[in-house]
Amino acid sequence: MSFYLSISASLFGLYVIINLWAMHSRRLNRPAYVLTEFDSIVGVRHNSLSRLSAGFTTFVVKHHIRRIQVTRECLTLFTDTDECVEIWLCEEYLTSNATHAKGLFPEAEFVRLPA
Template sequence: MSIYLCISGIVFSVYLIANLWAMSSNRLNQPGYVLTDLDGLVGVRHNSLSRLFSGFTTLVAKQHIRRIQVSSECLTLFTDADDCVNIWLSDRYLPINANYAKVLFPQAEFVDSPFLP
């Protein structure tokens, strides 16, 4: 039983260290990497795991994004059907990614949270 606890503790520790590194990495949090323009689609890497492994990228059609909302540590893209994609970023990378989202989705309404400094 203790071997399983030890192994799960090691796996959790490795995941935690990789997650913290990915959240603070300059390269992995650049706007062109988080939001990848693919003509009519945008590839969204919405969390640190998807920034480490490209297989977890979410594709969204540009014309379906109607609202962009910025709140503390989260950039949210809302679609026509009121579905949303939350993009989790540290406060350091949130403004540049929000500005890039404005460029990618010019027809979308931009809502800035009143709780941001």
């Protein structure tokens, strides 16, 4: 039993370390990497672990995004049908990604909420 507990604790610790590294990685949080443009579709890597694997990318149609909302740690894209995609970022990468999102979705309303 303690063998399985120690394996589980080790895997959880490894998960936390990888997540913290990915959250603060300059390469993984580049605006062009977080929001990747493919003609009329944008691939969104919404959290730090999804930036490690392209299989977890969410795709949105550019003209369906009607509002971009920025809070302290989150950049949220709202669609015409009030669905949203939350992109979790550190504060140091939030401004550059918000500026990139404004360029990708020029018709969308931009809202910055106070912290």
